Amino acid sequence: MAAPHLLHDHACLIVHGKDRPGIVAAVSALITRHQGNIVAFDQYSDDPTGGDYFQRVVFHRPDLSAALPALEDDLARTLGDGFDLQWTITDQSIPKRMAILASKQDHCLLDLLWRHRRGDLPVSIPMVVSNHTTAAEDVRSFGVPFFHVPSAGADKAAAEAQILQLLKGNVDFVVLARYMQILSADFLEQLGVPVINIHHSFLPAFVGAEPYRKAKERGVKLIGATSHYVTDDLDEGPIIEQDTVRVTHADTSAELARRGADVERQVLSRAVLWHAQDRVIRHGNHTIVF
Amino acid sequence: MAAPHLLHDHACLIVHGKDRPGIVAAVSALITRHQGNIVAFDQYSDDPTGGDYFQRVVFHRPDLSAALPALEDDLARTLGDGFDLQWTITDQSIPKRMAILASKQDHCLLDLLWRHRRGDLPVSIPMVVSNHTTAAEDVRSFGVPFFHVPSAGADKAAAEAQILQLLKGNVDFVVLARYMQILSADFLEQLGVPVINIHHSFLPAFVGAEPYRKAKERGVKLIGATSHYVTDDLDEGPIIEQDTVRVTHADTSAELARRGADVERQVLSRAVLWHAQDRVIRHGNHTIVF
Amino acid sequence: MAAPHLLHDHACLIVHGKDRPGIVAAVSALITRHQGNIVAFDQYSDDPTGGDYFQRVVFHRPDLSAALPALEDDLARTLGDGFDLQWTITDQSIPKRMAILASKQDHCLLDLLWRHRRGDLPVSIPMVVSNHTTAAEDVRSFGVPFFHVPSAGADKAAAEAQILQLLKGNVDFVVLARYMQILSADFLEQLGVPVINIHHSFLPAFVGAEPYRKAKERGVKLIGATSHYVTDDLDEGPIIEQDTVRVTHADTSAELARRGADVERQVLSRAVLWHAQDRVIRHGNHTIVF
Amino acid sequence: MAAPHLLHDHACLIVHGKDRPGIVAAVSALITRHQGNIVAFDQYSDDPTGGDYFQRVVFHRPDLSAALPALEDDLARTLGDGFDLQWTITDQSIPKRMAILASKQDHCLLDLLWRHRRGDLPVSIPMVVSNHTTAAEDVRSFGVPFFHVPSAGADKAAAEAQILQLLKGNVDFVVLARYMQILSADFLEQLGVPVINIHHSFLPAFVGAEPYRKAKERGVKLIGATSHYVTDDLDEGPIIEQDTVRVTHADTSAELARRGADVERQVLSRAVLWHAQDRVIRHGNHTIVF
Known part of the structure; x- marks a missing residue:
């Protein structure tokens, strides 16, 4: 468990919805193409075939606040439209x-x-x-x-x-x-x-x-x-x-x-x-x- | 907590009933006058003034089985008649x-x-x-x-x-x-x-x-x-x-x-x-x- | 374990020294003859035949402070002289x-x-x-x-x-x-x-x-x-x-x-x-x- | 923690080496392109900038044994050559x-x-x-x-x-x-x-x-x-x-x-x-x- 201090230029992405193949690959590719580096990654599926899927990713991205709008657009497109998943992203420097x-x-x-x-x-x-x-x-x-x-x-x-x-x-x-x-x-x-x-x-x-x-x-x-x-x-x-x-x-x-x-x-x-x-x-x- | 092995010439006395002053003194004097040596002693009272009293005493007494009848007579007299307490005594060498x-x-x-x-x-x-x-x-x-x-x-x-x-x-x-x-x-x-x-x-x-x-x-x-x-x-x-x-x-x-x-x-x-x-x-x- | 509040007219007696038969009987008789009522009693001996013996007794005695000098005299006589035990007694109403x-x-x-x-x-x-x-x-x-x-x-x-x-x-x-x-x-x-x-x-x-x-x-x-x-x-x-x-x-x-x-x-x-x-x-x- | 039973057509991939951006994306893309579905994913990095990186992925892949040779070739190319990471893959159906x-x-x-x-x-x-x-x-x-x-x-x-x-x-x-x-x-x-x-x-x-x-x-x-x-x-x-x-x-x-x-x-x-x-x-x- 990470230290409780506020983390500058770190985002926390929460994803959940129906489990389907390819979610990890899609999320990690998205973060990579926005220059993010994953520092913590957890996932849980209550049933890999058609169950519910939950993911928490913390990633570092220099100049995060400038990058957030484009990230959010991409998340909406990739996860919302492509996978029908719900997501929230939070800036870990804001208490x-x-x-x-x-x-x-x-x-x-x-x-x-x-x-x-x-x-x-x-x-x-x-x-x-x-x-x-x-x-x-x-x-x-x-x-x-x-x-x-x-x-x-x-x-x-x-x-x-x-x-x-x-x-x-x-x-x-x-x-x-x-x-x-x-x-x-x-x-x-x-x-x-x-x-x-x-x-x-x-x-x-x-x-x-x-x-x-x-x-x-x-x-x-x-x-x-x-x-x-x-x-x-x-x-x-x-x-x-x-x-x-x-x-x-x-x-x-x-x-x-x-x-x-x-x-x-x-x-x-x-x-x-x-x-x-x-x-x-x-x-x-x-x-x-x- | 004592070792679980059987203890030769050891008795376990359980006493319970209404709490009154003098129970510990009476029980320990009784054991002493029958040549017993107390090796473990626990008591609990849920209210020292008129509550319920519980006591467990383990004592060593050489040649216990020969001494038990006299001990039980004395317990009946001292605790049963004198204090209106219930008691049981068991030989710890018998599984x-x-x-x-x-x-x-x-x-x-x-x-x-x-x-x-x-x-x-x-x-x-x-x-x-x-x-x-x-x-x-x-x-x-x-x-x-x-x-x-x-x-x-x-x-x-x-x-x-x-x-x-x-x-x-x-x-x-x-x-x-x-x-x-x-x-x-x-x-x-x-x-x-x-x-x-x-x-x-x-x-x-x-x-x-x-x-x-x-x-x-x-x-x-x-x-x-x-x-x-x-x-x-x-x-x-x-x-x-x-x-x-x-x-x-x-x-x-x-x-x-x-x-x-x-x-x-x-x-x-x-x-x-x-x-x-x-x-x-x-x-x-x-x-x-x- | 008792509540941590100060207890009026309660004394705590600690006894330790070489284990010998009759200590419990002697201590409890002493407390009884000074009108004390035992509310907690713990003892431990690391070897009932010649080991070290430890005892803690808490007792209630109305008007304790007036009774303490006589109690202490009796303890010195009974435990110190009679059994060669060390003891301390403290008034539980004094923080x-x-x-x-x-x-x-x-x-x-x-x-x-x-x-x-x-x-x-x-x-x-x-x-x-x-x-x-x-x-x-x-x-x-x-x-x-x-x-x-x-x-x-x-x-x-x-x-x-x-x-x-x-x-x-x-x-x-x-x-x-x-x-x-x-x-x-x-x-x-x-x-x-x-x-x-x-x-x-x-x-x-x-x-x-x-x-x-x-x-x-x-x-x-x-x-x-x-x-x-x-x-x-x-x-x-x-x-x-x-x-x-x-x-x-x-x-x-x-x-x-x-x-x-x-x-x-x-x-x-x-x-x-x-x-x-x-x-x-x-x-x-x-x-x-x- | 998953049940301890043997899992047919499941592989466990362990990856470790120097941490670098893009590892999660590369591994998950590789698994996806070999028709694998990730069922458990854990990672830990002792320092995201130049520290050591550790990953454990369990994925389901129908007909796993047939797919393993191609998977291993790809892992050697992608992780070994591309990222200088060490890896082992095991078939979870083999005790x-x-x-x-x-x-x-x-x-x-x-x-x-x-x-x-x-x-x-x-x-x-x-x-x-x-x-x-x-x-x-x-x-x-x-x-x-x-x-x-x-x-x-x-x-x-x-x-x-x-x-x-x-x-x-x-x-x-x-x-x-x-x-x-x-x-x-x-x-x-x-x-x-x-x-x-x-x-x-x-x-x-x-x-x-x-x-x-x-x-x-x-x-x-x-x-x-x-x-x-x-x-x-x-x-x-x-x-x-x-x-x-x-x-x-x-x-x-x-x-x-x-x-x-x-x-x-x-x-x-x-x-x-x-x-x-x-x-x-x-x-x-x-x-x-x-």
Whole structure:
């Protein structure tokens, strides 16, 4: 896995669609004829005869921004018309804009802010929005704007409208860092960018609220965390990353939560890094992670 | 964790009941006045004020078998009458008799036979019972009797009666090594000894049949295995041990099953070892594993 | 493992010395006759016949501070005189005073400060000392005093004397959170309290400097971190905790360092927690971790 | 990772050499013009500007054996002459012939034989050679020839000559499944095929003999196993796979060995599978594992 720094004059091309012979040859020839040099290449086909095909290519091309329009024309012609494939190309020198939504618990929020400050996340963070004010000072000490949007009880729509106004047009993706409000389908649709959540259990083992209490009651010997894209279907979106940690009968619910918090931070930070590096392709209710 | 070999002149005392001050002092004084020397001592209380208390003590006592009757009298008086605690004491030089029930898949079955032959499981294996004949020759090559009891389709009761006749009085516990028949509540009651199962998923994530197919469909990034005591309530018995292993989008269902088989063997063998060493205490739907 | 919060009216008794019959009985009887109720009990003997014996008992005793003098007298008589055992007893309501020494890299330092603020470490932090000023503002934002003691090049003794003056009498243990100066044997002796280090490799695989470069060169498939007590013998002190994480040929040295930083934080925080809870007993070049 | 079964009409092409622009395009165009359809593609470059380049491509080509001569001509022309790259192409329907050398301990040996019988290893096993006779009956029960070549004490050369006579020309690679004799440089050179070893520690932590005793003495909290290619330089060959498992102060040396045996089996079987699938490329003292 490459270093997370921004890469000048590097493009990331994502291709997916029905598998057919000749895709690798067509894509690599296209990159070569535009003076690109491939530095990373991953592909996956769930069935070489008529299945779905996924490809991620990172290539170096001096003076990339000048070359992009011609590249995009060629991609549209070669992949769109010739192979009926979908594609996106991104300039790896431009950080994705990541907003964070949080509530009272700050372990995931602060972990992301610290990793960003240390240069470990290739994103910019235009804002943090919270329904509590507790983290305001901490967030601002990182030089990141903090906005407080209280959850309006019954009138959830008003709070969502306010958040939408802040986010709309300003962000490329949103991270729910233990944000304890459920977002409506309407909000997600209007927002129109990917939303990544961290769920404090190994999904689908303990969906819904209070997974640590349920884990304690069921007497499991491992607890976990799951990062996934948010869809209308609560806790059912495509999983990006998961991990577990060993626990024993002697761990209290509070201790499970403490250990769980460590796993949550690790799992969420990996999911965010991989999304920021265009490593994650959504396909139905799954992800391909290159 | 101690070595799995049989220990001559060693006793294992399990104590449980309501927590009260003075239990440790009473138990250790009792062992001392019977010339025992404590070599391992574990305890757990889920709430020191009025919760449930669990204790496992292993002690060395020269000429143990001669001393046991007096010890048991004293335990009955001191713990039963004095503290209202339940207790069991076992001679660690006597191997538990373990029967294995299996079906077509042999990876868990052979793993247990092989560990036993290497001296890694302090049990005897009086028999293997299977509803298929495929493993007969392998099992007998270990010097272990093999009995074939076909699953009788609709008349499950007849097959269970036949198995019961084989097991009854001859075994101290039973291991279901990927045995693909569901045992009736009546069978379990008549059998009257603990039954340990290996389920090929991280419970409660994918209860029921075909967990690998479900894991593939859900796109999880880890798969697991769970060993638990069998109760009337399918897949809901007290969990003894669990573990997980990392998988990716590129793993086929067959590959998930292959990786899963490795985890199943590990998890089941640990659960069997701990049960054989009297390390597992059942309490409601949980286990305490010392 | 118990919750990390401070426990009022709870004492932790550590006992070690030559194993002999009757120790458990003597200790538990002593606690009972002082109205203590045992809530956690661990013991380990490396050989029940003449080996070394280690015990950790946590007990609840209402009005503990008033009872301590009589308890200590009894312990001296019963264990010291009667059994020739060494013992220490600590009041679990009093947080240990932990100083942190750091250099430029702040991931371990900030992780400890943050866990402390969340109430996950039962310690107080009277000061952070660094040979760089970079972390001053961050540290002070946690309300923790920060002192800058530059490394004086050749005249190391002067810097050490200055640090000693700050620490002496003010701290119960010291954590080296990626502190990049080697402490002299003389300093350690004069300091007279335990010092915990985090080494950025799985010891003893890559002792000394630049373990990530060496790991890359050797082509290992896992990298690790080790937390240990500091002794005169560099990188050879008793190991408290270790962990590893999977890497691949594609990870650059920088990426190894990034992944390693996550393991370092986890390993150091666990070692510090266990030390603060009196769970770690040093014995020769080993540790017993209860 | 693909399923381990043999793949008819599939070829695996390995390419390596100095990185230059256009390699992916050239290789994929070549495969396309020979009617091949790429089903798996991996590449790695340790430095896109003048570093070393490694590629593994699996492609489907109906009637592969008929097409291979023309393919090889084209590869020699295009890659050898045009790019100065080295390449090998293998027919994935032909199992590699794997000999196993073993001594008294049989856990790794039997694990490989069982996995092979279950269809989990795409190899044939023409023979097992051992310097002990203990495993003879077990090995033959798998239908695999067993040859006993006693270690001749001082006259090691005689034993090696005898083993060479058995292996020479009959095998594609050799696995040392806890074979306790050191093979001479001369033997390795004359043998001329890859030799894979399993070392019972996390290398380079405890090189040489008795790693479990050393691990116990050093008080490590994890033990491991390492599978590597054998070179003249004992324990220093390129590492293929490693793993670790958690242990505690209470584990005896015997218990460490028992836990270690489980890790050894896992690590060796993964290394063997990946080698058999042409996933491992040696480069200096490292491996690239696709």
